[in-house]
Amino acid sequence: MRMETRNWTAGLLGTLVTLGAATIQPAQAGTLENLERERALVIETMLDPELAPTERHRRIEAATPRLVDLERMVLRDDSLKGRNTPTVRRAFQSYELTFLVHAATEKDLSVADNWLQQMGVTTQSLMSAKHGRR
Numbered sequence: 001m002r003m004e005t006r007n008w009t010a011g012l013l014g015t016l017v018t019l020g021a022a023t024i025q026p027a028q029a030g031t032l033e034n035l036e037r038e039r040a041l042v043i044e045t046m047l048d049p050e051l052a053p054t055e056r057h058r059r060i061e062a063a064t065p066r067l068v069d070l071e072r073m074v075l076r077d078d079s080l081k082g083r084n085t086p087t088v089r090r091a092f093q094s095y096e097l098t099f100l101v102h103a104a105t106e107k108d109l110s111v112a113d114n115w116l117q118q119m120g121v122t123t124q125s126l127m128s129a130k131h132g133r134r
Contacts, residue, residue: 031077032091035070039100042067046112060111064101067111071099094118 045051045059074080080088096103096118104114116122 030079031070031073032080032087035067035074035098036087036091038063038066038070039098042100042111043115046115064111067101071102075099075102 042060042063045056045063048056051059074091091098096114100111100115103118104111107114107117109117
């Protein structure tokens, strides 16, 4: 009886592994999705309260070349032409937020300053902010 249970369990496990392997497909991220992921990491770095200002600056500077490359790839990606998905529309409608490095360079600002400016965060708004619960 014990041997039958092992065989049944092994057979079930083998079937599940086979079915799982048959349904696994590699993830295909496009240029825009890759750009969004890297941009999100840079914004997360900008907002991380645990980082010292020098470390924050160092990490943003290290990520900038990757963002430049990804932004260029998206701008040159012919497969995005004619794709009328919400993601593509939103990306090109908000150029300054999608293409952070290019927009910052055009405005002669740092990446962080450009992003904060686009989000409407100013020195005055920060100074007048109150700490508390909503």
